[in-house]
Amino acid sequence: MTYTNVTVVDFLKLINPPNRSDMKNNLKVHRAIKNLTQAQLAKKIGVSRQTINAIESQNYVPSAKLALKLSREFNVTVNDIFVLRDEVESQEVRQLNDSQLSVTLP
Secondary structure (H helix, E strand, O other): OEEEEEEHHHHHHHHOOOOOOOEEEOHHHHHHHOOOOHHHHHHHHOOOHHHHHHHHOOOOOOOHHHHHHHHHHHOOOHHHHEEEHHHHHHHHHHHHOOOEEEEEOO
16 A cells, blocks of 8 residues: 655554554663563562563553652653653654655555
C-alpha cells in the first residue's frame, strides 16, 4: 500500500496507533545499565516481574508512586525514564524538518 503526500503528523499516527499507551519509557535501558533482570528489579521495588515486563512492553502505565520508586532505584528523574508520546512525536516532527512524505506500507 502506497501513500503519497502524507503529512508528518499523519505518518506518525500510522506508525503509532491511538490504542497504544500515551507514554513511552526507557526502563529496559536503565535496567540494562545496572545489569538487573526484570525479576531482580521487581524484588527491589516490591512488584512482580510481570509488572516490570508490562511497563517495558508499554502495556501498563505505572502509578506515580511506582514511577518514583523506579526513578529512585536508578537515581534519575521520572522524566528520564518516562516521556509522553506527544512530546516524542513533537521532537520527531522537528527533527524530520519535512512537511510531506511518501510512505509505502506492506
